[in-house]
Amino acid sequence: MHVSIIEDDPVIAKAVATAVREAGHQCTWVADGEAAIRDKTLMSSDIVVIDMMLPKASGLDVLRAARQAGVRTPVIMLTARGAVSDKLEGFEAGADDYLVKPFAIDELLARIEAVYRRTAHKPAMELEAGDLHLSLANKRLAMAGRTIELTPTEFSILELLMRFQGQVVTRKMLCEHVWGFDWDGPTNVIEVHINRLRGKLDKGRDDSLIRTIRGRGYALTSA
């Protein structure tokens, strides 16, 4: 996958580019809106991450110009402003997803994958990870052929972890996936469900299938 990032802040651009490359994709950095329009960045990428506040031409200008030219490349907007009106403006201009700064790099990576998959293929109804087999249609988990009972919350959490197997999934993403909205309060409402999942999945294993990545989130080991 070829990801382009149009972002004027070199620190953020460098971090995103590094993370994208380490995830096994190509990444191009464009520093201003005018250059992005001139070089037709959107046409030459599989997915584009655009910062809203850019010098010369704004992120919305770049996006509108591309959409008017009929370019349908998926776009994730980045912005320092989280107001509802700003989000609406982004979606109306043709953005596929929206992320408010400061954001977790893991979340951006996950969203890049999710948006790419959503626009490219239908989401899979059967997920495999190691000896885990998750059937979304029957809401059933089998581990090494044995059925394991999960609560709906646990099922939902495991589904997201399996979709992003080997990648970090943030608390925020899990909250939004499970309950439809984010909870960033002092209490970690995810942890308890993760612990119960571990209790069910880790019988007979030395290391836990679900790793806690401090300050970032959780990841399902890819092995």
Add this chain to the structure above:
Amino acid sequence: MPSRLLKKIPWATLRVRLTVWNTLVVLLITLMALLAVKVGARAALYREADAVLRGEVNEVTIALRDLYPNTDAVVDELRRKAVGHEERGWFTQLLTDDGKTIWKSDSCPPEVVGWPVARDKLEALVQVGGYRFARQRITDPADEPYHVRIGMATAFLDDDIDTLTRLLLPVALGLSLLTPLVGYWLALRATKPVAEILRTAEHLRPTRLGDRLEVHGTQDELDQLSVTINRLLDQVAGHVERQQQFVSDAAHELRGPLAAMRSSLEVAISQERTADAYRETLGEVLEEARHLSKLANDLLLLAETGDDTRARPRERLDLTAVARQTVAMFGGVAEERSVGLMLEPPNGAVQVAGDASQLRQVLGNLLDNAIRFTPDGGRVTVSVINDGDHHEAVVTVVDNGCGIEADRIDRVFDRFYKTDASRTRSQVARGGGLGLAICRSIVERHGGTIAVTSTAGRGTTFTVRLPTAAQLA
């Protein structure tokens, strides 16, 4: 020169305008009074003169009848009258019925002498040019009619009126001259408090909000104005003080994580370390950065919900659904801690107009607090009721936790206020101190109220009241 003087007068000021209006009104009244006196005096003088002339004519009539046929005696009487009142311009005339003059005084003006006799009327008053006379036709006793005329020059009456006017005019003039001066003095007196208010107000500075206008205790409108302005100043000063406190609190809160990050990084970079040590430092820094992000987001949310100029959220939503989702989210944590988290079964949807994510935030914050401050085995109950009488949706979150002491309860909604850590459970997660302030800001933005009651050691109840959607529509 006068135009330069006119330019110097501050026409826009209240005192000058008051003076001008006063003067105009007094001038108008004086002029009208003068006119009324003149007209009234004239009418009275003429009426008086007419009565006198009539009386004289009547006297002559009686004399003529008494002395008949001795007309000479009557003529004598007429002469006496004319000469006796010469200085007032009196004249007398005696005529036959065919208009021939039998006798006339020297003062009798020609226009009166030549005035035709009127046979039809017995008695009348006639005005001829500048002369006025009473006349009578006398028929008795020998059926030989005579005509008597006794009159005067009206110039004398007009002179009297002119004299009166001359006497009154200086008074009116004096009044007209005095009015602006006295009026200006009165206006100055009346507007003095305004001038004082202006002077004080000019010295008010955003940085010196302690200054107040003087209140004289007279209870008049200007005093009330001062009181009102002072009250506004109090509010502004309080607002500014709270803002300053907020900024300094926010900076203080931001400094904590920043200091931790800085010292961690400084130690890490001071010498070569193992990859694990670096990883640990980065993890710590990441944790602090996450805390900072959360703080920044909370501050932004507070600023957004506290901004009156932004449009109110108007999405129609069911509060019981919001409560159900939030309770579901905290269900796992509560179960883990053996805290009985329960949503009282609502009887039907409770519709409010608002922002779903913000209202979830309110309920989330309340539940988060309740669960954190309730000991293991405790109880947290959420209920959503439609208070039809008040057109309000009432959400209560009741816990039987450690409670809040009476002297602290008023401050729980303050920004960055944290209850004494020693009173809370030892393993309480780190909160930002903004949760309840955000709750209040969001609820007030939705036109509602939030209140708390608590008994130390027994538990706490938070009550949120929001106007129902039907009420808003």
